Amino acid sequence: MKKTKVHVVPHSHWDREWYFTTSRSKIYLMKDFQDILDILEEKEDFKYFTMDAQASLLDDYLKWRPQDEYRIRDLVQRRRLVIGPWYTQTDQLVISGESIIRNLYYGIDRCNEFGEPMRVGYVPDSFGQSAQMPQIYRGFGIDSSLFWRGVSDDMVDTTEFIWKGSDGSKVLAVQIPFGYYYGGNIPEDDSDLKEYLKDIIGKLKVKASTNNVYFPNGFDQAPIRKNLPDILKKANEIDNENEYEISNIENYIDSVKNERNEFTELKGEFLNAKHMRIHKSIFSSRSDLKIMNNKLENYITNVLEPLLTLSYSLGNEYPHLVIKDIWKLMFENAAHDSIGSCNSDTANEDVYTRYKQARDLSINLLDLHMRLISTQIKNNNEEITLTVFNGFPEVRNEVVEFDTYIPGQDFVIKNKNGEILNYIIKEKEDITNYILTQTIRLNPSKKIYIPKTVYRAKIALSVKDIPPMGYTQLVFELDTKNKCEIETSNCKEIENKYYKITANKNGSLEILDKESSKTYKNQAVIEDNGDDGDSYNYSPPRKDIYVSSLDSVSSVEVLKSNIQEEMILKYSLTIPASLEERSIGKVSVKMPVTMKITLEPKEQIIKFNVNIKNNQALSHRVRVLFNTEIASKFSIADQQFGIIQRPTVLEKDLALWKRDNYSWQEKPITIEPMQSFVTLEDGQRGIALITGCVREYQIVGDNLDTIALTLFRSFGYMGRENLLYRPGRASGEKIIATPDAQLLKELNFDFGLYIYNNKFDEANVANTAKRFLTPIQIYEYADFLNGRLLFAFNDEKQIYENEFSLMNVNNSNFTVSAIKKEEKGDGIVVRIFNGMKNEDAKGSLNINKNVNDAYSAMLDEIYDNNSKLKVNTKTVEVNSLSHCKVQTIVIK
Structure with a gap:
């Protein structure tokens, strides 16, 4: 009888924080990662070690031990140390699709600097599986997934099956039946080892659809089992029915594929909690932190990146590295324990701090680019301007509430056509002494408007015809009374x-x-x-x-x-x-x-x-x-x-x-x-x-x-x-x-x-x-505000028109997920999806610049000449999208 091959996969599931802090995790990573490198280099029979699929662990380790970068690169290139594809072990249910995509993108990109990353969607401990993961995996060239939680024997009786996503994408899925730790405590005494293997391997073989068994050797923050080769040698001696070898996840999946090509098919999300806990209400744990995450995800993808793309199209630099740092802060908080908020209070203080850092970076980065645009608009040197920015690819007519500074004298707000726009002052506070002492006159010869009184105010302003993915500038007309008032x-x-x-x-x-x-x-x-x-x-x-x-x-x-x-x-x-x-x-x-x-x-x-x-x-x-x-x-x-x-x-x-x-x-x-x-x-x-x-x-x-x-x-x-x-x-x-x-x-x-x-x-x-969830942004500029309060700016040459739109959607029912600059090129990426229930999503993108080419790309932004889209001067025709399909478009 043919022996069953037991793929013993050494690994450590490394929670970056949990009941302990990130600092403790990083300190102990120094010891455990060094041990892994030493053992892999010393023992050729210790063939592989899987580093929990998190590229962030490489960054954490090398920050304090950069001298080991060559050692890691050598082991990765020899396929001994298995890394990637994730940046962190992300949640899949309350984290946004863009966050998941960027997590994979930056994870794979970082791993590519060392060698080839693992191409398996390995998520050993996420609390359930999203129905869109097969499509996301396929968008990165990943055709298999291995996870623990969400599937029961009432759904499928084998550990291997085909997982069909909401859009129809399929991957080979492997469900770890007893968790990622059931091979973490292998006894070394002969009789104990024999009894242990008979029990656990017998249970696994019943569930396996092929002559291969997945046997993870590790658990939470587990050190490398240095004598594992010796233990497996002993296991092969005492067990005549099975063959034990140190393996890795890809080898195991390849063995399954080579032996069988038809599997049971399951569709959709996996949230079954029969055999393992799903924690199906963790979505509201620490709602204060959840709200910070949700608002930030929306802000980054709906506001920040689109408006940075607008700024880039006007000739300003796209700040890739800052955006990457912002996303990395979000990824650290997207890890299942961190976004789940199932941490100690001390660890959750670190989660809050990262959100605060990401928020501050995002707000100030956008502030800079709105200022770069606002101060370069041709406006006849108006005393006070409001530049209205719209990151949504459709015309907007709505009321915007925002905090601003207003003079004590009467004023109205006019658009480019000279129309007076209605506004109400909801709150105001006199801060004259503070504001006017902050002003810095870099050019004392220039005459500037300085109001006698300055209020910090909350205003609700009715704006109209705000260009899609664009801006328009409004001006204050002083000494004219506003006729719009609040009545009780x-x-x-x-x-x-x-x-x-x-x-x-x-x-x-x-x-x-x-x-x-x-x-x-x-x-x-x-x-x-x-x-x-x-x-x-x-x-x-x-x-x-x-x-x-x-x-x-x-x-x-x-x-x-x-x-x-x-x-x-x-x-x-x-x-x-x-x-x-x-x-x-x-x-x-x-x-x-x-x-x-x-x-x-x-x-x-x-x-x-x-x-x-x-x-x-x-x-x-x-x-x-x-x-x-x-x-x-x-x-x-x-x-x-x-x-x-x-x-x-x-x-x-x-x-x-x-x-x-x-x-x-x-x-x-x-x-x-x-x-x-x-x-x-x-x-x-x-x-x-x-x-x-x-x-x-x-x-x-x-x-x-x-x-x-x-x-x-x-x-x-x-x-x-x-x-x-x-x-x-x-x-x-x-x-x-x-x-x-x-x-x-x-x-x-x-x-x-x-x-x-x-x-x-x-x-x-x-x-x-x-x-x-895409709020309009308003940037106010006046010379009397130019100073310590906002950081002083030199006068900029006014080169931009009063109004501009980069792009808009036309006759479309798709939803835009992201607008950003291409990661490794000079194109603009527009990601869209079908949010309909029954209909296909169709339409086109009108670009207010000449379009040379447009491509339908993978989620990793890879494309070739065979994926060109139809372009008509400034219009990109979008392929029809079926139910829940996502498409990434690169416009050159």
């Missing part, structure tokens, strides 16, 4: 072209959709309940109290102007102070909540802001509920590069759970992730919730017609035992308290509601959400 109204309703919203006596909202004449009642209800879980899982308390904002409203304020109507509701919810109070039915803590609802004259998205001034309760969850009155078997949410339909009840899994819940690691629940929106629709109408905060939702209600958006949940420990939703041992470390995760501070949440009265595809929800 005694009525309890606001309205615009699309909606009339009324505050009910019980504190809920009544929303009249004018287009359909349908009234939606009892909307935007705040709900509080207990959270008996930990940093990994929400779990309901065994005894709980639900408290809602109904009948808790204390005041309603309505502010109206001709560009904006706002309703401000203040609630005072009395809730339990702790889980102990919940268990005895006691409520003792006031939770003040302020909800602001904003309508703009021609905006179909209702804007919401929820502020919790000072959370003082422990271990609880707060959600906001919208009853769509659409009973639904499925929800539609966006995932990376497309949409995904999920059942509102997990009937099959729940039946299996109820029949044998002791064999399940977690209860099947419908708390789900999203990227930017979730919607319920019936083919005639729909309601979409667009999140600018936490990316977690659940469909609830007796009729499964209510969208519950999680705002936050709080907990006191990294891990806890015996939860209702997760029985058994604690995840992580149960002794580590996480008081910071109780979120005893001010909390702020932004989201939008979009009601449509047609089919999902006709409403183009994906594009609507993209616009909502």
Whole structure:
């Protein structure tokens, strides 16, 4: 009988932070990585070692031991040290598609400096697998994946299968059946070794579809097992049925492919928690950090990179290395423990610091480039200008709120045609003495305008016809009175072209959709309940109290102007102070909540802001509920590069759970992730919730017609035992308290509601959400501001026109994911995807510069002459995209 080949793969799953800090991880990496290099060089029979597929570990190690770069390069080129393809071990569910793509791109790019990276999508510990990963892998020339979590024997009975993604892309998938650590503790005593191998290899062979078994030798932060060759020699002597050899992941997968070419096929995302924990509510753990991630991802890809590309097209340098550093900070936080926030408080302080660094770099980088453009626009030396930037490839007409500096005298704001634009001053503070002492007059001979009084102000400005992927400059006309003012109204309703919203006596909202004449009642209800879980899982308390904002409203304020109507509701919810109070039915803590609802004259998205001034309760969850009155078997949410339909009840899994819940690691629940929106629709109408905060939702209600958006949940420990939703041992470390995760501070949440009265595809929800999450930017310039406050600038030669558009989409229903400069060329990259439910995505890109060539590229931006797209002077014709397809276009 032919022996089964046991591919023993030495590795270390290296968490860069967890219950320990990044600093501790880096220090110990110095010792462990050096040991790996020494052993591989000393022992030729120790053939391979897999470095957890994270190129960031190379950077961490070489920062303090640069003399070992040659040693690493030599071992990589001899295929002894296996590296890549990732930069960090990323999450796949709440991290954006662009973040995942850049993680792979920069990971492979860094590995290429040493040798050939591993071409396997290796993710041993991510908490579930996104349905779009097969397409993303294929976009980098990767045709196989190896992971642990998300698949059970109720889905497939072999460890190897074909994984089909949402768009139809396929990869060979290998599911590690017992985790990445089951071969990490090999006994050395002969009798112990024989018994151990008989048990574990027997279990693996039952699941294997070929005569090959994957046997990972390693675990979290594991040192190299120096005597592994000797142990395997002994194993081959005492086991006549199997052949043991030190191998690597690619060798194992090649052996499987050589032996078999037909496998069972599974489709979609993998979130099954029967055999391993998925932590399917980790999407809202430490919502303060999650919101920082989500806002930053949106800012980098929707605002920063497009406007840097605009600046580049005008002749300024594209700052590749700064962008790379920003993304690397994001990648460090995208690692599954870090983005999951299932860390110690100390480690999460490092996560916060990296977000802060990424945010500060991004904001200041964009500030510089907006200034480079704004100060070089031909404007007859106007005293004060506002340059309006639009990173979205469609014309914008909307109200923009921004912080700025204004003179004490009257003024109006005019566009290039001399039209007066409406604005209101929402807040202002006199800072004259501070501002005017900051001014630096580099050329004292130049006469400049210096106002007598300067205010720092928050302004809402109604802008119109803002060019797509472009800018326009506005000017202040001084000593002319603004006629637009805010008025306080005694009525309890606001309205615009699309909606009339009324505050009910019980504190809920009544929303009249004018287009359909349908009234939606009892909307935007705040709900509080207990959270008996930990940093990994929400779990309901065994005894709980639900408290809602109904009948808790204390005041309603309505502010109206001709560009904006706002309703401000203040609630005072009395809730339990702790889980102990919940268990005895006691409520003792006031939770003040302020909800602001904003309508703009021609905006179909209702804007919401929820502020919790000072959370003082422990271990609880707060959600906001919208009853769509659409009973639904499925929800539609966006995932990376497309949409995904999920059942509102997990009937099959729940039946299996109820029949044998002791064999399940977690209860099947419908708390789900999203990227930017979730919607319920019936083919005639729909309601979409667009999140600018936490990316977690659940469909609830007796009729499964209510969208519950999680705002936050709080907990006191990294891990806890015996939860209702997760029985058994604690995840992580149960002794580590996480008081910071109780979120005893001010909390702020932004989201939008979009009601449509047609089919999902006709409403183009994906594009609507993209616009909502692509805020217009405004840069103010005046000579009196040129100084220490902003950093002094020399006068620039004015060479740019008052208005410019780089590109726009034409007759298109695709969604733009990224606009950036090509990484290794001088072209412009535009990445688009099909966010439709049923229709193909079509259209064209109009470029306001001559186009020489355009190519359809891989996700790694590789293309050749066979991938040319049709170009008509300044128009690039886009290939039709089927469901959930993504396309990368390089324009030369």
